[in-house]
Amino acid sequence: MRRIRYEHVGGPESLFLEEVPVPEPGNGELLIRTEAIGVTLPVVRAMREAAQPVPLGGELAGEVVRVGDGVSGYTPGDRVTGICFGHGYAEYALLHTAMASPVPTDATAKDAVALVRSGVVALGALEAARPEDGESVLVTAAASGVGHLALQLARLRGAARAVAAVGDPSKAGFVRTLGADAVVTYEQQGWGAPVDIVLDAVGGTLLTPAVKALAPGGRLVAFSSGGGSVNAHDLLVGGKSAIGFQVAIVARTQPQRYAGWIRELWRLFGEGALRPVVHAEFALADAARAHATIEARGNQGKVVLIP
Structure with a gap:
């Protein structure tokens, strides 16, 4: 072979x-x-x-x-x-x-690899933030394999406003078709009105503006392999929190929860609500x-x- x-x-x-x-x-x-x-x-x-x-x-x-x-x-x-x-x-x-x-019989292999692993990461990161109806969510790397699903899931889970952060403004049209109300680029000095949740798939130097983008009491969920660090003072002054999420830990320690996420992704896909x-x-x-x-x-x- x-x-x-x-x-x-x-x-x-x-x-x-x-x-x-x-x-x-x-x-x-x-x-x-x-x-x-x-x-x-x-x-x-x-x-x-x-x-x-x-x-x-x-x-x-x-x-x-x-x-x-x-x-x-x-x-x-x-x-x-x-x-x-x-x-x-x-x-x-x-x-x-x-x-x-x-x-499922009505899905292709391409559907499966575009949906399951990336979708589990997106759904798990979103759940780690404990979202409530009406909150606002910002997703970095919003056009990526994980990000484009996270945007859709945020809206499906009741986000009143979804912001897509991208590295290239040419991706704005794509992320808007997935439910983004606003699009920002990493180079911008500010990312608009503060949000309740940031789902960060980039890490590194982007963590600082990600924390600044949070409203008081907001939550940053970091799930990137890109490393980086968060200034504790930036969290303290706004009563903000940073949460680390790794899907492999959930798969090992909470297999039923992991399997439940997969079932939920296929359900949403089958209903046409989630589009990988x-x-x-x-x-x-x-x-x-x-x-x-x-x-x-x-x-x-x-x-x-x-x-």
């Missing part, structure tokens, strides 16, 4: 295609013939920041072709999606049942172009590899 790998820490130019044997599923694992693979910013960043090369994992969707020992509830022919922590940029990949979920958008599709051999698109922050929606 074909697989994408890299041997030296670096950018997209480090990726190469190789031929390797099809892996065997271990205990509790499914062997998946991949139909779609989601490209995420954390994986792209890991290529540049990891101490040594790591498997290119992440979200995938496809058909079960073989099951390992101890597997129940899945059989060959089932269509599933989930998070792969091993080599996921491949024609066949291993998926542990703890991180797998069924794909695929910005671009790339062949597996073009993974470098997919990574370059993410690094340039040029995407409006999800970037997907199609083996």
